[in-house]
Amino acid sequence: MVTKQLERLRRIEACLKHSDKIHLKEIARLLEVSEMTVRRDLSSKAAHSFPLEYYGGYIRRGNPIVHDDVLEDSELTTSEAPTPVSKTQKAHSVNTLPPVKVNNYISSVVSDFIEMNDVVYFDNGVLNADIIGSIPDHLKFTGVTASLNVFLALKNKPNCKAILQGGNYNAVNDVFISASNDVLAPMIFQKVFISSAGVHDKFGVTASDMLVSNIANLVMERSLKKYLIVEKKTISQTATYKIGDLVDFHYLISDEVLPHKLEAACNEARLQVITPKS
Structure with missing residues (x-):
């Protein structure tokens, strides 16, 4: 029991x-x-x-x-x-404390995209705490998320207005889910940062959970600029649930140079790729 x-x-x-x-x-x-x-x-x-x-x-x-x-x-x-x-x-x-998952290159690049008075949506990606920590403290912006842990990182920024999406908490994915998603209804985001479980030249951007995929799709519909955060382990991989095609994003940010086939697909989709050697 x-x-x-x-x-x-x-x-x-x-x-x-x-x-x-x-x-x-x-x-x-x-x-x-x-x-x-x-x-x-x-x-x-x-x-x-x-x-x-x-x-x-x-x-x-x-x-x-x-x-x-x-x-x-x-x-x-x-x-x-x-x-x-x-x-x-x-x-x-x-x-002996375990550190926040850190990727200095991705965090530095992504944080540079945050501008004064932006309204930005962050998903539940494991790098987001480090990304948010890299944003200059003087910068005023609004950060919105469905993730409890990302919300706590946003709260630590002195000039950030942190907004947590309401609903029932799903601890497995660290997200709050609202059946009506009414908290997002009146909001338009300047930028959204999406962390994928797979990025593939044919199958696009995928997530391992339907819940995460649904939230990503909803937020992307309300965002002006869409940024894809790609860790090495997700390159040329596929997960079960579709988030979008490469053409649905404006920027792809990775700390690893993309294989030729995936890079060619990004170029065809007019997706700007940012890597250490780009």
């Missing part, structure tokens, strides 16, 4: 597949429980089976749970206070 506590821990772990950290308050809001309930979950015996760390107010993937030893008195009773962690333990846990 799966207890509610175990299910919450599984959802927390799923949320961290696309981000290096999530604040305790955000997790409590997502799970619709109190922050104290989340703390109890993280200090339970069940939590020992999950690669989670907690300190500084944030939950991260990493080693077994490490609690921060500085909590507001108003948030804890004496019986609920966690056992303090030594400085040595805490330093060790910090040094």
Whole structure:
């Protein structure tokens, strides 16, 4: 039997597949429980089976749970206070934290496309946290997403108006799904960045999940400029669900030079290719 506590821990772990950290308050809001309930979950015996760390107010993937030893008195009773962690333990846990997935070339190129007062849609791509972190802090823009972890990255930008698409949360894909998609109805985006599971000269751009494909298609219909983010592992590959053809995009950004056949297909589609050797 799966207890509610175990299910919450599984959802927390799923949320961290696309981000290096999530604040305790955000997790409590997502799970619709109190922050104290989340703390109890993280200090339970069940939590020992999950690669989670907690300190500084944030939950991260990493080693077994490490609690921060500085909590507001108003948030804890004496019986609920966690056992303090030594400085040595805490330093060790910090040094072993897994980083956000980083691709310096793609992040630098993509962030340069964000301009003052842009309204931009970001999908749930694993590089988006690093891309958003590369956007200059002084730049004012609106960032819209259905991904919780991308939303948290947007919130960290001091001059970004971050908008999270509402609906039911799907932890597997880290997206909120609204049956009516009414949150997007009045919005037009200057730019949308799409991360694919496959880019192929014949079959175009594909996703491994129908949910992700449907969201991408909906947002692309409302976007003026469409940017395709291509990691090396997706080049000349196909997944199950169609996002669009090469001709549906304006830019393809990759850190890997494309094979001749795919590059020729991009040229025929008048898709501008940006790679380290382009």
